[in-house]
Amino acid sequence: LPHIDAQGLREVIEQPAKLLGVNFEACLVDLIIRDVGSEPGNLPLLEFCLTQLWERQEFRRISHDAYKAIGGVQQALANHADAVYAEFTEQEQEQLRHIFLKLVRPGQGTEDTRQVASVGQIDEEYRGLITRLADKRLIVTGRDEERGEETVEVVHEALIRHWQTLRKWVDAEREFLVWQEKLRVLLLQWQESSHDEGALLRGLPLDEAVRQMALAYK
Numbered sequence: 001l002p003h004i005d006a007q008g009l010r011e012v013i014e015q016p017a018k019l020l021g022v023n024f025e026a027c028l029v030d031l032i033i034r035d036v037g038s039e040p041g042n043l044p045l046l047e048f049c050l051t052q053l054w055e056r057q058e059f060r061r062i063s064h065d066a067y068k069a070i071g072g073v074q075q076a077l078a079n080h081a082d083a084v085y086a087e088f089t090e091q092e093q094e095q096l097r098h099i100f101l102k103l104v105r106p107g108q109g110t111e112d113t114r115q116v117a118s119v120g121q122i123d124e125e126y127r128g129l130i131t132r133l134a135d136k137r138l139i140v141t142g143r144d145e146e147r148g149e150e151t152v153e154v155v156h157e158a159l160i161r162h163w164q165t166l167r168k169w170v171d172a173e174r175e176f177l178v179w180q181e182k183l184r185v186l187l188l189q190w191q192e193s194s195h196d197e198g199a200l201l202r203g204l205p206l207d208e209a210v211r212q213m214a215l216a217y218k
Contacts, residue, residue, distance in 0.1 A: 003038070009042075010033060012046065013029050017054075022054075023062070028064055031064075032067070035073040035074065036073050044156070048077050049070065049072070049073045049076040052079070053066055053067060077156060077158050081138055081159060084133075084136045085165060095125075095129055096133070098122075100166055101169055103115055103117055103139070103153055103154050104154075104166070104170050105181060106174055106177040113157060113160065114156075114159075114160060116144075120149060130152060138154070138155055140152070140153050140155050176212055179208070179212050186199070
């Protein structure tokens with residue numbers, strides 16, 4: 001879908017409700033549009049929020065109190081993630097952890113952000129879950145035309161900020177994720193140098209890589 005501006009979002013929010021005679025309290029739509037933002041994946045984020053608000057309408061009116069009760073746009077997504085996560089088996093939940101950790105760039109003095117991963121970066125045995133997560137609108141799939149690769153990313157950074165399960169995973173693996181991000185940069189440099197042996201890890205960086213991989217597969 002093409003990018004939808006603020007006016008388009010307003011129509012998406014208000015018009016379906018008006019067709020059924022339901023209105024929003026004054027300024028609530030403005031607040032929702034501001035909270036949704038303009039990130040890719042904002043329409044699924046908006047859908048989570050509006051679905052929960054619809055269930056809380058009173059006297060054909062959607063209120064600020066209802067919006068606060070669901071935690072706003074951001075928490076609505078986290079609540080949805082909890083519900084989806086509970087649908088998976090214990091084994092599948094561990095596989096989900098591996099998938100989502102590939103999709104987070106750990107901050108160093110800054111907030112954690114989402115990271116686009118290629119499907120090839122995710123263990124083959126876990127890839128069957130990608131479709132299920134996309135159907136549940138927790139991740140977005142796409143394609144990097146330049147590299148010719150299928151890609152995966154979380155639907156919105158609100159998931160990283162507000163879904164406590166994911167935050168715990170990231171915090172527990174933060175040291176490894178930070179190191180992995182540095183390694184990713186070095187790997188890119190090696191690839192861009194036509195696999196020059198001089199760009200390979202040596203000495204202490206190589207020792208650190210061996211240590212980190214031993215911990216990762218312990």
